Amino acid sequence: GAGVSQSPRYKVAKRGQDVALRCDPISGHVSLFWYQQALGQGPEFLTYFQNEAQLDKSGLPSDRFFAERPEGSVSTLKIQRTQQEDSAVYLCASSVDRGYEQYFGPGTRLTVT
Amino acid sequence: QKEVEQDPGPLSVPEGAIVSLNCTYSNSAFQYFMWYRQYSRKGPELLMYTYSSGNKEDGRFTAQVDKSSKYISLFIRDSQPSDSATYLCAMSLNAGGTSYGKLTFGQGTILTVHP
Numbered sequence: 001g002a003g004v005s006q007s008p009r010y011k012v013a014k015r016g017q018d019v020a021l022r023c024d025p026i027s028g029h030v031s032l033f034w035y036q037q038a039l040g041q042g043p044e045f046l047t048y049f050q051n052e053a054q055l056d057k058s059g060l061p062s063d064r065f066f067a068e069r070p071e072g073s074v075s076t077l078k079i080q081r082t083q084q085e086d087s088a089v090y091l092c093a094s095s096v097d098r099g100y101e102q103y104f105g106p107g108t109r110l111t112v113t
Numbered sequence: 114q115k116e117v118e119q120d121p122g123p124l125s126v127p128e129g130a131i132v133s134l135n136c137t138y139s140n141s142a143f144q145y146f147m148w149y150r151q152y153s154r155k156g157p158e159l160l161m162y163t164y165s166s167g168n169k170e171d172g173r174f175t176a177q178v179d180k181s182s183k184y185i186s187l188f189i190r191d192s193q194p195s196d197s198a199t200y201l202c203a204m205s206l207n208a209g210g211t212s213y214g215k216l217t218f219g220q221g222t223i224l225t226v227h228p
Contacts, residue, residue: 031214033214040121042117042218042220043201043216045217048213056213056215098213098214100145100162101147102159104149106154106155
C-alpha cells in the first residue's frame with residue numbers, strides 16, 4: 001500500500017491479557033519507530049528498528065513491552081499482562097533512511113478494562 | 114519540565130486568519146525540527162521539516178526556527194476550516210553518523226478555524 005498500515009485499529013483487552021499490535025511500514029523503508037500517545041498528549045518514543053535490528057528500546061515503559069521486526073519489514077509490538085495505564089494509542093512510523101522524515105500509520109487505540 | 118513545551122490551546126480563529134503556533138525547547142542539541150498535523154482518530158501527518166535555524170515556506174505554511182532562543186513557529190496563512198486539527202511540533206537530535214530520528218514531541222495545539 002501507499003502508506004503505513006496498522007492493525008487492529010481498535011483493541012479492547014481485559015486487565016492481565018496479552019495483546020499484539022501489528023505495523024506494516026511503507027515498502028523499502030529502513031527505519032521503523034513505535035510511539036505511545038496518551039489522550040491529549042503528544043506521542044512518546046518507545047523503540048526504534050533499523051531493518052531487523054532493534055537499536056533503541058529505551059522508551060519501553062516496562063519489561064511487559066516487547067517489539068520485534070524479524071525480517072526487517074512488518075513489526076509487532078506485544079504487551080503482556082496489560083494494565084489500565086497501558087490504555088493509549090500506539091503509533092507506528094517508518095522512514096526511508098535514519099528517520100528524520102517519518103510517516104505515521106493511523107494507530108491502534110488500546111483500551112484496557 | 115518537559116524538553117519540548119507547547120501551549121495546548123485550544124485556539125479558535127475565523128476563516129482567512131493568520132495562525133501562529135509555537136514551541137519552546139530546552140535541549141540545545143536538537144537539530145531537526147518538524148511540524149505534524151493530526152486529525153481526530155488519525156495518525157500525525159508530516160507538514161514541514163527543517164534542519165537547523167532559518168525559515169522554510171510551503172504554500173500557506175511557513176516554519177521558522179530560532180535556535181538561539183530555542184523557539185520554533187509555524188504560521189498558517191489564509192486559514193481554512195479544513196486546517197482544523199491538532200498541530201504537533203517535534204524535534205530530533207543529530208549526534209553524528211550513528212544518530213537517527215527519534216522524535217520528541219510537544220503536547221500539541223488544538224486549532225479550530227470557523228467559517
